[in-house]
Amino acid sequence: MKAPSQAAPNRTGKSSVQPKPSQISSALGGRQLKFVAAYVRTLNGAEAAREAGYSPGSARITASKLLTNANIAAAVHAAKAEQFRRMRMDADEVLAILAEAARSSMGQFLHLTPDGEPYLDLHNAPHSALASIQEATIEDFTDAREIGPDGRPTKRNVRRVKIKLVNKLDAANQLMKHLNLLTARREPPLGEGFVEAMRAADARAAAAKAANRSRGPTVDAQARRASSSAAKANPNH
Numbered sequence: 001m002k003a004p005s006q007a008a009p010n011r012t013g014k015s016s017v018q019p020k021p022s023q024i025s026s027a028l029g030g031r032q033l034k035f036v037a038a039y040v041r042t043l044n045g046a047e048a049a050r051e052a053g054y055s056p057g058s059a060r061i062t063a064s065k066l067l068t069n070a071n072i073a074a075a076v077h078a079a080k081a082e083q084f085r086r087m088r089m090d091a092d093e094v095l096a097i098l099a100e101a102a103r104s105s106m107g108q109f110l111h112l113t114p115d116g117e118p119y120l121d122l123h124n125a126p127h128s129a130l131a132s133i134q135e136a137t138i139e140d141f142t143d144a145r146e147i148g149p150d151g152r153p154t155k156r157n158v159r160r161v162k163i164k165l166v167n168k169l170d171a172a173n174q175l176m177k178h179l180n181l182l183t184a185r186r187e188p189p190l191g192e193g194f195v196e197a198m199r200a201a202d203a204r205a206a207a208a209k210a211a212n213r214s215r216g217p218t219v220d221a222q223a224r225r226a227s228s229s230a231a232k233a234n235p236n237h
Contacts, residue, residue, distance in 0.1 A: 028071055035066055040079040095178065097131075101171035104132035109163065120161050135164040 028036070031052045038048035045063025054062045066072050084090055108129035109120050122130070139160040148154040176182050 028075060032066065032069075032072055033075075035063075036072060036075045036079060039063075039067075039076060040083065095175065098171045098175050098178075100128045101132055101166045102168055102175060104129065104165050104168060106163075106165065108132075120163070122161075122163075132165050133163050134166045135162075137162040 031054065035048050035052035035054070038051040039045060042048055042051075045067060046059040049059040049063040049066065050056050067076070109122055109125050110118055111121050112118055139162075141158055141160070142155050143158045144153045144155045146154050146156065173182075
């Protein structure tokens with residue numbers, strides 16, 4: 001005989017029982033269920049709202065309201081958990097894949113000969129590095145650009161291999177979102193308000209310059225003019 005399942009106590013000391021998926025589904029309407037299915041597939045609230053039959057003009061606002069509904073949020077969580085169960089993959093494995101993608105480097109494949117010539121070595125690359133390859137292109141062709149000793153072009157067979165890695169910045173960005181690094185409080189940039197202060201200083205300098213012009217020549221300017229006039233009147237001195 002199975003013992004009845006005990007609900008784990010929460011922080012308030014009261015037991016909390018997680019609703020079953022069937023209970024969650026029964027609490028939602030037809031369009032809400034369609035929204036949940038579309039959102040779990042696309043992870044785009046506005047697109048899911050339009051697919052569920054809500055007004056396209058207010059799809060973004062509708063999606064925001066739907067996602068704050070407790071029953072819909074629980075249904076989304078249950079649907080995602082079911083996805084992971086079917087894939088036999090948990091959140092830790094997903095984060096590990098993102099971390100490997102963010103750390104991927106062409107240096108895992110590209111090596112140098114003693115003469116400094118680069119070459120690709122995919123055979124000895126670790127599996128985690130091979131998993132970071134998004135696209136690989138192999139091209140065989142004949143190159144006749146080299147000139148032989150007799151002055152005639154020589155042909156040689158060439159194999160060109162191109163590899164493209166996954167987007168490191170995209171993987172890092174998704175990790176930062178998971179770790180809430182993008183929503184952390186940011187310090188104001190160094191020198192904030194500097195432009196405004198410089199503009200105020202320029203305005204004060206312009207005002208002082210205008211005031212000097214309105215008062216006429218300064219004492220120094222008058223003295224220089226008087227000295228120049230005296231020198232012209234007495235050229236021998």
